[in-house]
Amino acid sequence: MRVFPLALPFLLCSPLLHAAEVAKVEPGVSFAGYFQALLALAFIVGLLFVLAFAGRKFLGGKAFGQGRLKLLGGLALGPRERIVLVEAGDDLLVVGVVPGQIRTLHRMKKNVADKEAEENAADAPATSLPPLAQSFAQILQKFSRSRSNDK
Numbered sequence: 001m002r003v004f005p006l007a008l009p010f011l012l013c014s015p016l017l018h019a020a021e022v023a024k025v026e027p028g029v030s031f032a033g034y035f036q037a038l039l040a041l042a043f044i045v046g047l048l049f050v051l052a053f054a055g056r057k058f059l060g061g062k063a064f065g066q067g068r069l070k071l072l073g074g075l076a077l078g079p080r081e082r083i084v085l086v087e088a089g090d091d092l093l094v095v096g097v098v099p100g101q102i103r104t105l106h107r108m109k110k111n112v113a114d115k116e117a118e119e120n121a122a123d124a125p126a127t128s129l130p131p132l133a134q135s136f137a138q139i140l141q142k143f144s145r146s147r148s149n150d151k
Helices: 003-022 031-058 110-123 131-150
Strands: 069-076 082-088 091-098 101-109
Touching (some): 069 131
16 A cells, blocks of 8 residues: 555656657658758749739839829929929920929920920030930020019
8 A cells, every 4th residue: 555655657658758758759850841941932932923913914014103204304492492394295394393383383385395405406505414304494584584573
């Protein structure tokens, strides 16, 4: 009878010790785990490239958010005021930009502006500015003259 109380803890712990020895696993990650993770990463990167190609193909080669608008030039009038020249389709727009407001100052057809620039280039001395920049400068001069006449 005396042996039983001393052997009881060993009898209860022996199945647990045996289970721990059977379930012993080497620490770390196997080669198969690394290979599976690498394949998953390659699949995701490939999927991103396919989606980017499909998006570009179906949008006609245009990037997101770009249409027929082009910013051709600009002039800072103050720390927060600007005048910019925007090409919108077949029109050229001179736009005034101030905080909280954008206003169209002048509008002209693109082909008319190109003809005026060519005529003025023939009359005016040769400058280093391209024709479109010269026409923009002339529009700004006309605008500043009309603003000074209004005062």
